[in-house]
Amino acid sequence: MDIDGPTTRLRAVHGSPADPAGEEPTAPIPVVTSRADRDGDGDGEAEPAAPAPRRGRRGAVLLLAVAVLLVALLGGAAYLYRSLTAAPDFEGAGEGDVIVQVAGGDSTAAIGRTLESAGVVASVQAFLRAAEQDDRILGVQPGSYQMRSRMSGAAAVERLLDPQARVGQLEIRGGVQLDDTSAPDGTVAPGVLTLISRATCATLDGAESCVSVDDLRAAMAGTDPAELGVPEWAREAVAAADPVRRLEGLLVPGLYEVEPGRSAVEVLQGLLAVSTPRLEESGLLTEAAATGYTPYEVLIISSLVEKEGITPDMPKVARVVYNRLGIGQRLELDSTVNYPLDLQALRTTAEDRGTPGPYNSYATAGLPPTPIAAPGRDALAAALDPEPGPWFFFVRCQTDGTSCFAETFDEHTANVTLARENGAF
Incomplete structure (x- = not known):
């Protein structure tokens, strides 16, 4: 065994042979360094080592507690925020x-x-x-x-x-006139004024409120056309017409929105404000001059076409109207005779045809003073661009409404005979 210096540090060599002095090998000796020795003033006796502190587990517990507290605080703050800032809401159906x-x-x-x-x-x-x-x-x-x-x-x-x-929904269909009309079987079809009146209806606090047909008719007759919103190109003719028919044809077919609660005048103003641009978008103002007639006169012609022909025949019907007007021949259309009578029928009676009046085209030459119905897009297009042809007569000769056209009266008479044989009227 070797002693290294004055310290208590001992070194044991395990498994070494006996030293030359013949001493037996010693047992392994642990190496211990005392605090006194480390300080340089030890007495050579080793002190036991202090146990390591258990800081890891305590720190984890502390962190967990802090995390739980933060979650609780944040959750409470969020709940409080939602409670203070939640959007108000009523309860029930109102x-x-x-x-x-x-x-x-x-x-x-x-x-x-x-x-x-x-x-x-x-x-x-x-x-x-x-x-x-x-x-x-x-x-x-x-x-x-x-x-x-x-x-x-x-x-x-x-x-x-x-x-x-x-x-407030309103739909006007082509061929409908302002007033209600009666068919030969007695059924009544609502006119534009009735449709408008129905669209104004709404229930307010249990009571139904509507603008009546009479109120609408009075507003139409008693309000200046310009105030109602009648377009400038139609005002002169509208002012000269029968006041209770002056808006005929100016409310074109289509869908409208009527706001319940408005007065009769306000309702008509709103409808004209929508209908007039629709009319003008059809080319009525820009293309009427090519026909030789004013926009309002073309509107009248398109209403005649709407009442007299099915869509495929409309351009030819328009041509017959222009051809007759061109030579001063009476139009002789049953639809114009039935218009002031509020009748919806294909034929007329001899008595009705013999009664003079501005809408009786059998007795009076030229156009009637106003349109006789709401003309649709196809009828307007036909009046603006009629099909070229020599026809002066037409009659519905097929049960589906198709017309037969003729240049001479003899040809027309033959077509009338054919129409009767086919049961067209």
């Missing part, structure tokens, strides 16, 4: 009645703002939150809707999607 307008191009948010301003919903956010649950809200069409005050967002969405909520 009370009372409100008419709201959805404009063309309105987004869902824009509809929500309209509903909020009308007192239908408590907030736009409440409506949008409910709308997110039903994609059909994207298909809501422009128009008037009968809603209720103080509806929940969900109830408002459901109501908007209900077809019964839609009010």
Whole structure:
């Protein structure tokens, strides 16, 4: 064994042979360094080592506790924030009645703002939150809707999607005249004024409110045409016409929106504001000059074409009208005779044809003073661009409404005989 210096550090060599002095090998001796020795003032006795601190587990527990506390605090703050900032919403299906307008191009948010301003919903956010649950809200069409005050967002969405909520829809079809007409079998077809009156109806707080036909007729007759919105190119003729028929033909076929709650004058103004551009977009103003007639006269001719012919025959019917007007020949159309009589019939009686009047084209040459019905797009196109031909006569000779055209009276007489044989009238 070797002793290295004055310290207590001992080195044992295991498995070495006996030293030369003949001493036996010693057992392994652990190497220990005392704190006193490390400080340089030890007494040679080794002190036991201090146990390592258990900081790892305690730190993990502390971090977990802090995390749980933070989650609790954040959750509470979020709940409090939602409670303080949640969008207000009414409860239930609402009370009372409100008419709201959805404009063309309105987004869902824009509809929500309209509903909020009308007192239908408590907030736009409440409506949008409910709308997110039903994609059909994207298909809501422009128009008037009968809603209720103080509806929940969900109830408002459901109501908007209900077809019964839609009010103010008006459809005018080609060939319909202002007044109701009676057929030979006694059935009555509603006229434009009746259709308008029905479109103005809405139930407000349990009571139905409509603008009557009489109110509409009085507004038409008693209001200056310019104030109603009659276009300038038609005002002179409209002012000279029978006041209760002066708007005939100016409300063209198509779909309209009528806002319930408006006065009779306001309703007519709104309809003319929509119809006039439609008329002018047909080329009436730009193409009428080529026919040799004014736009209003072409409008009258197109109404005659609408009443007298099916669509494929309209360009030829228009040609017959122009050919007769060109030589001063009376038009002799049954539709003009029946117009002031409010009759919807193919034929006329001898008595009616013999009664003079501005609409009796058997007794009076030239055009009637106003259109006799609402002319459709095809009739307007035919009046603006009639088919070339020598025809002066036509008669419905087939049961499907097809007409036979003739240049001479003898040819026409033969066509009339054919029409009777075919049961066309």
